[in-house]
Amino acid sequence: MGDLNHNWSVDPVWSANGSTNSAKRTAAGAADGDDVQSHCENVPPQRVITCDVRPHRVDVDTVMRFSGLSVGPHPDEESLCSDSGFGGSPASLLPRKLSNASSSGLSPASSFEEYEDDRGCPDGCPHDAARSVPWKKPRSKGTTSPLSVPPRKPQPWVQVVGHAGSFHAGDNGMLLKQHTEGERLCLQRLMEDSLRPYVPGYHGVVRRSDHDYNMMDDLLAHFSCPAIMDCKMGTRTYLEEDLAKARERPQPRHDMYEKMVDVDPGAPTDEENAMQAVLKTRYMQWRETLSSTTTMGFRIEGIKMADGVCNTNFKRTKSREQVMQALKDFVGPNARIMNGYLRRLKELRLVLESSDFFRTHEVVGSSLLFVHDDTGKAGVWMIDFGRTVALPPPLTLDHRTPWVEGNREDGYLWGLDNLIDVLSDMLPLT
Numbered sequence: 001m002g003d004l005n006h007n008w009s010v011d012p013v014w015s016a017n018g019s020t021n022s023a024k025r026t027a028a029g030a031a032d033g034d035d036v037q038s039h040c041e042n043v044p045p046q047r048v049i050t051c052d053v054r055p056h057r058v059d060v061d062t063v064m065r066f067s068g069l070s071v072g073p074h075p076d077e078e079s080l081c082s083d084s085g086f087g088g089s090p091a092s093l094l095p096r097k098l099s100n101a102s103s104s105g106l107s108p109a110s111s112f113e114e115y116e117d118d119r120g121c122p123d124g125c126p127h128d129a130a131r132s133v134p135w136k137k138p139r140s141k142g143t144t145s146p147l148s149v150p151p152r153k154p155q156p157w158v159q160v161v162g163h164a165g166s167f168h169a170g171d172n173g174m175l176l177k178q179h180t181e182g183e184r185l186c187l188q189r190l191m192e193d194s195l196r197p198y199v200p201g202y203h204g205v206v207r208r209s210d211h212d213y214n215m216m217d218d219l220l221a222h223f224s225c226p227a228i229m230d231c232k233m234g235t236r237t238y239l240e241e242d243l244a245k246a247r248e249r250p251q252p253r254h255d256m257y258e259k260m261v262d263v264d265p266g267a268p269t270d271e272e273n274a275m276q277a278v279l280k281t282r283y284m285q286w287r288e289t290l291s292s293t294t295t296m297g298f299r300i301e302g303i304k305m306a307d308g309v310c311n312t313n314f315k316r317t318k319s320r321e322q323v324m325q326a327l328k329d330f331v332g333p334n335a336r337i338m339n340g341y342l343r344r345l346k347e348l349r350l351v352l353e354s355s356d357f358f359r360t361h362e363v364v365g366s367s368l369l370f371v372h373d374d375t376g377k378a379g380v381w382m383i384d385f386g387r388t389v390a391l392p393p394p395l396t397l398d399h400r401t402p403w404v405e406g407n408r409e410d411g412y413l414w415g416l417d418n419l420i421d422v423l424s425d426m427l428p429l430t
């Protein structure tokens with residue numbers, strides 16, 4: 001079962017069950033709904049590799065018996081937000097973008113459309129978020145008359161941004177993310193750190209269909225029709241080692257060139273235009289300066305509203321005013337939620353400032369996941385440690401000092417200071 005250590009930033013404070021960078025990502029892990037039973041039955045017994053948090057190996061039946069985890073697709077497993085940003089040609093985005101996930105032809109995704117049509121929407125909560133248009137309304141779910149909807153099912157898990165196909169929703173509030181060893185190490189260490197209440201509970205590695213996954217708490221599990229926002233933290237979104245690799249063995253990427261041109265045809269240099277490719281580090285730096293990453297130390301990556309409307313079109317959301325507007329749209333007029341977020345972020349900042357893990361790791365590409373619902377519950381957690389690496393002792397970071405190559409600083413806390421500042425400014429507006 002999940003970690004029960006989450007502290008919530010709302011009144012009343014309550015607890016709830018509380019993440020891999022895949023080497024290669026495939027399509028989104030949207031799953032077939034009504035097929036799940038038979039699919040699950042077809043899943044052969046699988047090995048579960050646990051980390052030190054649960055230092056033993058068990059087979060999948062054991063896991064299911066004791067934790068209730070289903071290692072088959074979750075009936076409501078979905079990945080719904082799309083990159084509706086300044087595009088990127090569908091072809092260039094195929095390996096990554098959720099917008100393409102449902103058309104990528106992988107089996108869970110391909111049955112997704114059928115499932116959508118069959119599924120009743122619990123609580124009338126629309127989960128079929130827009131896939132290709134900013135702030136697009138979800139497709140019609142048909143009537144929600146109690147007489148016509150099938151029995152309630154658990155609400156589906158929703159992936160706002162990130163690599164398509166990295167996740168599978170599990171039962172009992174669990175989420176499986178494609179395993180990378182770096183993220184496993186971080187999550188494992190975080191379970192022993194003061195930051196534990198601010199990250200998803202981690203439950204080790206689980207093997208499914210020949211792939212390993214890091215098993216963690218689904219942070220949405222205890223919300224009803226949640227609104228979700230992913231904010232990528234820090235002033236730098238690539239590792240120093242990526243820079244070194246790019247110098248040693250440059251690997252210009254056509255897909256990133258295409259994504260760049262889609263947003264700004266004038267952005268590539270003559271040389272890049274000639275190659276029709278850009279280096280990843282160059283692309284990442286360009287993304288940083290286009291958005292608020294460089295100027296504020298964080299950027300909004302995606303938002304899914306409670307009504308299912310989804311927006312990942314924030315590549316050019318840069319100025320304080322633009323950021324504020326997006327945050328205002330996300331939080332709405334509810335001061336309680338805004339207060340809840342602010343309180344939680346301030347608590348997090350205090351804990352970060354004294355965390356051993358944080359002091360000794362370069363935290364790059366990590367996000368804060370904001371979740372609230374109309375009951376007033378609001379929570380923020382750190383997610384995505386796929387690009388978080390331990391520093392060579394005795395090096396430590398303060399996460400506020402500006403980055404110069406070699407100092408490994410990531411600007412995470414500076415970004416959090418700015419985020420708190422912006423939200424504080426907005427408080428009187430709500």
Ligand SMILES: Nc1ncnc2c1ncn2[C@@H]1O[C@H](COP(=O)(O)OP(=O)(O)OP(=O)(O)O)[C@@H](O)[C@H]1O
Nearest residue numbers: 159160161162163166200217218219220230383384
């Ligand atoms: N523990 C969790 N509970 C609920 N939702 C989660 C959790 N972890 C991730 N998500 C969802 O999945 C999305 C992507 O997560 P994450 O950043 O870990 O993936 P990624 O593929 O590594 O992303 P990136 O492209 O930044 O490397 C988040 O925006 C969020 O919507």
Ligand SMILES: O=P(O)(O)O[C@@H]1[C@H](O)[C@H](O)[C@@H](OP(=O)(O)O)[C@H](OP(=O)(O)O)[C@H]1O
Nearest residue numbers: 021096163237256259280284287365386387
């Ligand atoms: O948001 P965009 O503009 O689509 O760009 C992606 C984003 O910056 C991701 O963070 C990055 O994954 P990592 O953080 O894991 O490096 C990915 O690299 P990738 O294509 O090499 O996966 C980029 O394509």
